[in-house]
Amino acid sequence: MNESNDTIDTIIVGGGISGLVVAHRLTRDFPGHRLVVLEKEERPGGVISSFSDNGYLAEWGPHGFLDNCAESRDILRETGLDKECVAASLATFVRYVCINGRLMMIPQSPLKILRAPLIPFGDKIRVLGDLFKKPLDGEPTVAKWAAYRFGRALLPYVDAVFTGTYAGDYNELRIDAVMPGVRELEHRHGSVIRGVIAKARAARKTKRRGEKLTMPAMTSFPGGMQRLPERLAEPLIAAGGLHYGQRVIGLERQENGWAVQTKTERLVAANLVLALPVNGALPLLATVDPALAALSVPEARLATVVFGFADAQLPPGFGYLIPEVEQRFTLGTLFSSNMFPNRAPAGHIVFETLVGGRRHPERVELDDKTLIERSLADVRGLLTLPPTPSYAKVLRPFGAIPQLEGGYRDLLRRRNELVARQRGLFICGFGWEGIGLNDMIKTACALAGRVGSGTAQSQDQAEVKKVYF
Incomplete structure (x- = not known):
């Protein structure tokens, strides 16, 4: 068994996007900083992985990230990678929500949403009730909070947003966890609408002359999202700093740093970065704080059914989402060949239909034939398609989406207390500061600065994020 105790400044456990960005920034901003990344798989990227077969390109994990x-x-x-990436603007590509068995187009600007016939006029007026309602106490669920602030008519659309983002159940997700910035505006200004107006006014004051506010674009790469972690991994591999097939089985706090044990290596460094999904980090952290051994967060797993058709056309846009009230088999569909080029062979389309999620984990366990048949039957009720697909493939999940439900905010508090007590310990990754790629990249960049400068990890101010369908 190999042991190193005098050549490493930082050990990073996890070669997903969080760990790779931390390593990239440490290498770039702190020349001479010595680091090792330990990844249990034989590839980088974690849940980011692209699938290519017979000219069709799909994703096991995220399909892109916004450029905002x-x-x-x-x-x-x-x-x-800015010279390689491909983009699809939200201003050009709309999305739909299935309501009463029909696809309703959702505009992406607030004014157009108000004008659209999505809910009755009286319910649109009811939304203004937000101006006169005090914030709910405690940590209400997303469903309870949205119904209280804006009325029940909007609930199917709210459900669709969080189905699309978390594959979650908005009756379980907590508003303080998934949208802490909006909740902070609500408390500070007495209503969400007043808070958003105040934030918009402040933004206008800081806007540079001639600067235009534009809609963000969804960003990916010609060969799929896997290109991002592979590119970040390239210099680490060249320097011998990325070790594949190294599952960490133990941590130990030492007088001057941290010891990390795998089946074949024992490494010692001043700093330890756990860049793992929440449920992957907690068992390791239990060796430092035994009280964490009993903790975990719920997860949602998704199966993706990829369909290709010849001589077919998809509606314009990114795809559609389905609220639970519709009682359909699938959660929604992404129009992959609409979003980015070269996703399907010439003369073909490809779309990816999502099944399972927090509410229906049993559907992910169905055999491929059943998943394909039931998914296609569900899609045919909403799209006009030729009789037979030219391609069908089930992509089984190898990761799960952390659900920010009851107890999540307390878990973050305990994480923050732990890193404050344990010098040289840093924690980030999938689910710790959200589940979006931008969330994880932003957190990893800030954390790298703290590791390199020798300052403790701290929680950043809650950000107000815009909602895009």
């Missing part, structure tokens, strides 16, 4: 995060744009520029 400065840190993500910086990573693209620093790696040269």
Whole structure:
């Protein structure tokens, strides 16, 4: 068994996007900083993985990220990926929500949403009731909070948003966990609407002359999202700093740092970065704080059914989402060949239909034939398609989406207390500060700065995120 105790400044456990960005920034911003990334799989990226077969390109994990995060744009520029990426603007590509068995187009601007016939006029007026309602106490569920602030007519659309983002159940997700910035505006200004107006006014004051506010774009790469972690991994591999097939089985706090044990290596360093999904990190952290051994967060698993058709056309846009009230088999469908080029062979379309999620985990366990048949029957009720697909494939999940439900905020508090007590310990990854790629990249960039400068990890101010369908 190999042991190293005098050549490493930082051990990073996890070669997903969080760990790779931390390593990239440490290498770039702190020349001479010595690090090792330990990844249990034989590839980088974690849940980010692209699928290619017979000219069809799909994703096991995220399909892209919005270009409205400065840190993500910086990573693209620093790696040269800004010259490779492809983008689809939200201003051009609409989305739909299935309501009463029909696809309703959702505009992406607030004014157009108000004008659209999505809910009755009286219910639109009811939305203004937000101006006169005190914030709910405690940590209400998303469903309870949205119904209280804006009325029950909007609930199917709210459900669709969180189905699309978390594959979750908005009767379980907590508003303080999934939208802490909005909740902070609500408490500070007495209503969400007043808070959003105040934030917009402040933004106008800081806007540069001639600067235009534009809709963000969904960003990916010609060969799929897997290109992002692979590019970040390239210099680490060249330097011998990325070790594949190294599942960490133990941690130990030492007088001057941290010891990390795998089946074949024992490494010692001053700093330890756990860049793992929440449920992957907690068992390891239990060796430092035994009280964490009994903790976990619920997860949602998704199966993706990829369909290809010849001589067919999809509606314009990104795809559609389905609220639970519709009682359909699938959660929604992404129009992959609409979003980005070269997703299907010439003369073909491809779309990806999602099944399972927090509410229906049993559907992910169905055999491929049943998943394909039931998914296609569900899609045919909403789209006009030729009689037979030219391609059908089930992509089984190898990861799960952390659900930010009851107890999540307390878990974050305990994480923050732990890193404050344990010098040199840093924690980030899938689910710790959200589940979006931009969330993880932003957190990883900030954390890398703290690791390199020798300052403790702290929780950033809650960000107000816009909602895009």
